[in-house]
Amino acid sequence: xxxxxxxxxxxxxxxxxxxxxxxxxxxxxxxxxxxxxxxxxxxxxxxxxxxxxxxxxxxxxxxxxxxxxxxxxxxxxxxxxxxxxxxxxxxxxxxxxxxxxxxxxxxxxxxxxxxxxxxxxxxxxxxxxxxxxxxxxxxxxxxxxxxxxxxxxxxxxxxxxxxxxxxxxxxxxxxxxxxxxxxxxxxxxxxxxxxxxxxxxxxxxxxxxxxxxxxxxxx
Amino acid sequence: xxxxxxxxxxxxxxxxxxxxxxxxxxxxxxxxxxxxxxxxxxxxxxxxxxxxxxxxxxxxxxxxxxxxxxxxxxxxxxxxxxxxxxxxxxxxxxxxxxxxxxxxxxxxxxxxxxxxxxxxxxxxxxxxxxxxxxxxxxxxxxxxxxxxxxxxxxxxxxxxxxxxxxxxxxxxxxxxxxxxxxxxxxxxxxxxxxxxxxxxxxxxxxxxxxxxxxxxxxx
Numbered sequence: 001x002x003x004x005x006x007x008x009x010x011x012x013x014x015x016x017x018x019x020x021x022x023x024x025x026x027x028x029x030x031x032x033x034x035x036x037x038x039x040x041x042x043x044x045x046x047x048x049x050x051x052x053x054x055x056x057x058x059x060x061x062x063x064x065x066x067x068x069x070x071x072x073x074x075x076x077x078x079x080x081x082x083x084x085x086x087x088x089x090x091x092x093x094x095x096x097x098x099x100x101x102x103x104x105x106x107x108x109x110x111x112x113x114x115x116x117x118x119x120x121x122x123x124x125x126x127x128x129x130x131x132x133x134x135x136x137x138x139x140x141x142x143x144x145x146x147x148x149x150x151x152x153x154x155x156x157x158x159x160x161x162x163x164x165x166x167x168x169x170x171x172x173x174x175x176x177x178x179x180x181x182x183x184x185x186x187x188x189x190x191x192x193x194x195x196x197x198x199x200x201x202x203x204x205x206x207x208x209x210x211x212x213x214x215x216x217x218x219x
Numbered sequence: 220x221x222x223x224x225x226x227x228x229x230x231x232x233x234x235x236x237x238x239x240x241x242x243x244x245x246x247x248x249x250x251x252x253x254x255x256x257x258x259x260x261x262x263x264x265x266x267x268x269x270x271x272x273x274x275x276x277x278x279x280x281x282x283x284x285x286x287x288x289x290x291x292x293x294x295x296x297x298x299x300x301x302x303x304x305x306x307x308x309x310x311x312x313x314x315x316x317x318x319x320x321x322x323x324x325x326x327x328x329x330x331x332x333x334x335x336x337x338x339x340x341x342x343x344x345x346x347x348x349x350x351x352x353x354x355x356x357x358x359x360x361x362x363x364x365x366x367x368x369x370x371x372x373x374x375x376x377x378x379x380x381x382x383x384x385x386x387x388x389x390x391x392x393x394x395x396x397x398x399x400x401x402x403x404x405x406x407x408x409x410x411x412x413x414x415x416x417x418x419x420x421x422x423x424x425x426x427x428x429x430x431x432x433x434x435x436x437x438x
Contacts, residue, residue, distance in 0.1 A: 011230060011231070011238075011288060012230070012288030013288070013291050013292075014292075016288075019230075019238060019242060019288060019289050019291075020242050020245070020246070020291070023238060023239050023242035023243070023420075024242070024246065026239070026420055027239070027243065027420050027421065027424055030419050030420045030421045031421050031424075049284050049287075050284060050285075050287035050288045050290075050291070050292050051281075051283055051284045051287040051292065051294065052284075053292060062270075064270055065268050065269060065270045065271075066269075068268075068269035068270040069230060069231030069232070069235075069238060069269045070238050071269075072232050072238075072239070072269070073232075073233075073269050073270065073272060075270065200249050201242075201245055201246050201249045202246065202249045202250050205246055205250075
């Protein structure tokens with residue numbers, strides 16, 4: 001049975017994993033006959049009120065506990081997962097990918113990536129296993145691979161500022177419409193813009209479904 | 220443009236809306252060309268740690284704010300929605316449907332339904348607009364329609380205890396496998412077991428996609 005790791009970063013677009021992107025990923029994997037291995041870092045996160053869009057001052061939640069909501073409790077601390085446990089790795093988006101898995105949302109190109117997330121990405125790439133990143137998640141992949149001076153290409157859609165940032169961090173950025181994906185066959189790296197560009201859930205779903213299919217075809 | 224109300228009850232299977240069921244509903248609606256009108260009651264809820272499955276003592280969250288996570292902020296207090304605002308109504312499952320939208324999880328057949336949820340269900344049924352309930356949500360529909368002595372049929376899958384409860388509350392219960400749905404054409408009432416029976420997300424998705432299709436065909 002093919003096992004595909006899915007790295008979550010909380011539960012909710014403004015401070016965690018983008019929920020639609022994550023569920024669409026889980027459904028596409030299951031329909032492709034793969035078992036999703038959900039994981040998240042065991043760390044505190046800040047919280048955004050998703051009704052108002054405002055930061056909830058002084059409130060924190062645990063990323064692993066909140067991510068467990070999307071995974072229906074079936075989730076593991078990413079620190080316990082090695083590349084040898086999985087056949088591929090997918091990182092959905094949401095601000096959690098840019099605030100919890102790394103601090104790109106605050107520090108931009110000078111960001112640091114959570115050490116366990118960076119470790120697993122390096123292990124997966126070194127093992128020549130497929131790696132997919134959705135929405136803003138390619139930014140943290142860019143930081144990790146860029147720091148290693150590994151030439152690679154990916155997309156964050158068409159946003160000029162973010163495209164410039166991933167170029168600065170070491171990626172070759174490829175513009176990509178929302179219903180498509182970009183594949184770097186040499187590094188087995190797939191990326192799709194999803195809600196970086198999507199105006200509705202169907203647009204995000206089409207790009208993600210194609211991304212999952214591309215991952216499965218590389219196995 | 221067809222507008223379909225989706226009644227949320229928080230964000231997470233153990234204390235809110237079942238996230239997979241909700242996202243699959245939203246995606247199926249969008250792909251069918253309908254606009255989802257997400258809504259939830261503005262009320263406090265208790266909180267379950269989804270990593271451990273344990274109640275978080277003394278902690279509460281707001282149902283509308285948490286449900287906004289799944290809706291990406293595009294959500295309205297159910298008290299502000301009338302049946303005339305929508306063409307159909309869908310209630311996804313999750314324990315929030317049995318703890319927040321009503322207290323069936325605690326009181327069983329003696330449960331009370333949140334007054335705004337009960338009002339909107341009554342309005343939709345009276346207007347002869349389609350109503351769909353997923354997973355455990357048929358239990359609260361059963362309570363509302365049973366109290367009104369409206370003969371109707373629905374499913375909660377095959378669980379004997381829950382089937383007996385909805386029968387007691389006034390429904391005719393029809394057993395249903397996970398990938399199917401039950402339709403009461405006279406009352407335009409559709410129901411599917413989803414995670415009452417599903418062993419994986421694909422099983423839940425198939426029943427929900429068929430349910431949404433049945434709702435759209437009745438419009």
